Amino acid sequence: MSNPSEHMGGIVNAGDLPDKPAPISTEGPVAWMRDNLFSSPLNTLLSILALFLIVWTVPPALNWLIFSANWAGGADACRANTGAACWPFITARWEQFLYGFYPAPERWRVDIILIVLLVGIVLLAFERTPLRKWIALLMLVPFPIVSFILLYGGMFGLPVVETSRWGGFMLTLVIALSGIVASLPLGIVLALGRRSTMPVMRMVCTIFIEFWRGIPLVAVLFMASVMFPLFLPPDVSFDQLLRAVIGVAFFASAYMAEVVRGGLQAIPKGQYEGAMALGLPYWKMMRLIVLPQALKIVIPGIVNTFIGLFKDTTLVLIIGLLDLLGIVQSAINDPNWSIKSVPYTGYVFVALVFWVCCYAMARYSRYIEAKLHTGHKR
Amino acid sequence: MSESINTQKEVPELGFWRDPAKRAWVWQGLVIAALALLIYIVVDNTVTNMAARGLASGFGFLNTSSGFGIITHPFVDYAETSDYFTVFLVGLVNTLMVAIIGCILALALGFVVGIARLSSNWLVRKVATFYVELFRNLPLLLQILFWYGAVLKPLPGPRELHTAGDSVFFSVNNRGVIFAEPITGDGFEMVWYAFFAAIVLTLIVRYFARIRQMRTGAQFPVFLTGLGLIIGLPLIAFFAAGSPLSFAPAEMSRFALSGGVTIIPELVALLFALVIYTAAFIAEIVRAGIQAVSHGQTEAASALGIKPNHRMRLVVVPQAMRVIVPPLTSQFLNLTKNSSLATAIAYPDLFAVFAGTTLNQTGQAVEIMAMTLGVYLTLSLLTSGFMNWYNSRIKLVER
Structure with missing residues (x-):
């Protein structure tokens, strides 16, 4: 169909004229740069400074990490090119970094646990997973017990692997996960105790929480390794790793208690009163009404506590346990690899592993937070 | 009328277990008893164990001479002949020094980065975000070891930088930062x-x-x-x-620099790591605090004709401070507690020289840990006390 104005012979244009492009000053990269980078003299100066900083750091870093790095060969290749990362150091040692000194024929046990853990976490991360509650319960209670039996052995014909041979990333996970699994129930009990109406309970819980929150984790680990044996009868002795885990769990439970307390305080009083009016006794009120709501809103806080705990597991190297950082630190001092670039490579590798884990958890926590935040935003 | 109420009161007496108040007393009594038992067992075991190891309890060891050197002891006179109490003081001063300098620097850096994260400048915003996301998600101990082992220790030594007889006004080498x-x-x-x-x-x-x-x-x-x-x-x-x-100036002899003021590399590494790590958290707190001030406040201020920089200073920041101060307190506390990681690079803080070396030499674990933990708990209480006082001064006054 042709333009109607032609047929009418008039001067009125009945059709739409094509849109004109927006003025060059409001669209396109130039306008974007003017708005976002050079809107004022101060901004221009800041942009130039930031650009300078980026040019000064990013290309050399990428070059060191990737482009001129040593990817293949052994120590000799790295020795020839010390100006860049030495990845063969990692590839030659990665099994030790992952399993520590866990005997090679038994490593399938660690593998199974890692796979189950990964699958469990992925399933739990998605809302739509069927039976999500049951999976969570399974991961919180039977999984740690089965994992411990599998890792330590001594049952069902599995040979015993002493905890002194555990190490590397596996040990990091063992400490962090058992710390969090133990601290969650303890933290809930402490938080309830701190808000209890019974003065003795309140005082005991408050003192416990404030004590553990007031001292550094190094001191906790140190006490676990030096003081704990003093507190026990002379003929009882505990495994070094177990002592560290107990210390970490107490430490984390104090922080967890404060997170949970925040959630308990955020539940409106009407919920408590409604439950009481229905005649629910204390524990039923908590289990059925208050805690499900309170724990849901503090999921971001729990994840953040876990991130902190995960990073803090590195401190166990101070009491001589070789977690990922500890084992890389000791591998750096290997005389066969005494090359200038090896310490940097080792630290960058550890940093990469921790960063990926922590960043993923932080993103997840922020996603939950955004989902829970239903208020108005601008 | 009153009789009918009295007849209503003929409810049977509550059974002992049905009365929450009585139950509460039983539970609390049980908790006290359990705690007393636990404390008794622990004390008893400790006394037995100490006796078995031939250790005398008490603080008498504080008067014996230590016999080890400490690389840096500002404000305290210290020599190898000094007693263990002086060791304690040296450690305390070193810890306080790191904590105070660290808190000030971290606050300054954190504020700058936090405001940069809200900048209208895209590039500045991205750089600040990168900084925060990078350093917040790396273990602090790794950062300390990195600054110490990978950055400061491989620096050239004084002998490679200066020739004998030089007068050095400023130098950064593997012995630390040295200036006149x-x-x-x-x-x-x-x-x-x-x-x-x-x-x-x-x-x-x-x-x-x-x-x-x-x-x-x-x-x-x-x-x-x-x-x-x-x-x-x-x-x-x-x-x-x-x-x-x-x-x-420091004078270069044939082998080493003498004179001048030296900041040892352990202190530099510790401060770098603590400040950079904590500032990333403080930046997030500052950003969240400023964003928590509702837009209506900014708009109302503009409507009143308040200039942009006054708007920030008089309207936004005072309200943001209410949100910022409580989490800031815990960051300062974290920094103070984290300064005990110094022990990993042998900076002589309280933990390294007192709970470390002194404990190894004397074996007085209980006394030494009690003193060390006492210091950290006191510092925690003082910091949170001060911040609570500040917080109550700036908080919203309501009905």
Whole structure:
């Protein structure tokens, strides 16, 4: 169909004229740069400074990490090119970094646990997973017990692997996960105790929480390794790793208690009163009404506590346990690899592993937070 | 009427277990008993174990001489012949030094980065975000080891940088940061007096400026005046006294630098890591605090015709501070507690020299840990006490 104005012979244009492009000053990269980078003299100066900083750091870093790095060969290749990362150091040692000194024929046990853990976490991360509650319960209670039996052995014909041979990333996970699994129930009990109406309970819980929150984790680990044996009868002795885990769990439970307390305080009083009016006794009120709501809103806080705990597991190297950082630190001092670039490579590798884990958890926590935040935003 | 109520009261007496108040007393009694038992067992075991190891309990060991050297001991006279109590003091001073310097620097860096994250400048915003996301998600111990083992230790030594007989005014090498020692001559105390006088004057100016603003509404540039006074007066005093300040450079002998002021690499690495790590958290707190101030406040301020920088200073920041201060407190506490990681790189803080070396030498685990934990708990209480006081001053006054 042709333009109607032609047929009418008039001067009125009945059709739409094509849109004109927006003025060059409001669209396109130039306008974007003017708005976002050079809107004022101060901004221009800041942009130039930031650009300078980026040019000064990013290309050399990428070059060191990737482009001129040593990817293949052994120590000799790295020795020839010390100006860049030495990845063969990692590839030659990665099994030790992952399993520590866990005997090679038994490593399938660690593998199974890692796979189950990964699958469990992925399933739990998605809302739509069927039976999500049951999976969570399974991961919180039977999984740690089965994992411990599998890792330590001594049952069902599995040979015993002493905890002194555990190490590397596996040990990091063992400490962090058992710390969090133990601290969650303890933290809930402490938080309830701190808000209890019974003065003795309140005082005991408050003192416990404030004590553990007031001292550094190094001191906790140190006490676990030096003081704990003093507190026990002379003929009882505990495994070094177990002592560290107990210390970490107490430490984390104090922080967890404060997170949970925040959630308990955020539940409106009407919920408590409604439950009481229905005649629910204390524990039923908590289990059925208050805690499900309170724990849901503090999921971001729990994840953040876990991130902190995960990073803090590195401190166990101070009491001589070789977690990922500890084992890389000791591998750096290997005389066969005494090359200038090896310490940097080792630290960058550890940093990469921790960063990926922590960043993923932080993103997840922020996603939950955004989902829970239903208020108005601008 | 009253009789009918009385008849209503013929409810059967509650059974012992049905009365929450009585039950509460039973539970609390049980908790106290369990705690007492636990404490008794622990104390008993400890006494037995200490006796078995032949350790005398008590604080008598504090008077014996330590016999080890400490690389840095500012403000405290220390030698190998000093007693363990002096070791404790050296550790305490070193810990406090790291904590105070670290908190100030972390606050400054954190504020800058936090504001940069809200900048209208895209590039600045991205750089700040990158900084926060990178350093917040890396273990602090890794950062300390990195700065110490991978950055500061591989620096060239003094012998590679300077030739014998050199006078060195400033040098960064694997022995730390070394600079010339300022030596004050006669009359330098005048500068200090001028400095304190300037502070007092600034406070007076601030007081009168406030009164004048209340009365007339006219503002007075208190900040600029104060800055001028605090910098200007000491400068005038300095020149009036005839510039009584000279610098004594470090001298390079055949093997090492002597003299000058040395900041050991352990301290530099520890401060770098602590400040960079904590500042990333503080930046997030500052950002969240500023964003928590509702848009209506900014818009209302604009509608009143308040200039942008006054809007920030008089409307946004005072309200943001309410959100910022409580989490900031816990960051300061974290920094103080994290300074105990110094023990990993052998910086002589309280934990390394007292709970580390001294405990190894004397074996007085209980006494030493009690003193060390006491210090950290006291520092925690003092910091949170101060911040709570500050918080109650700035918090919203409601009905």
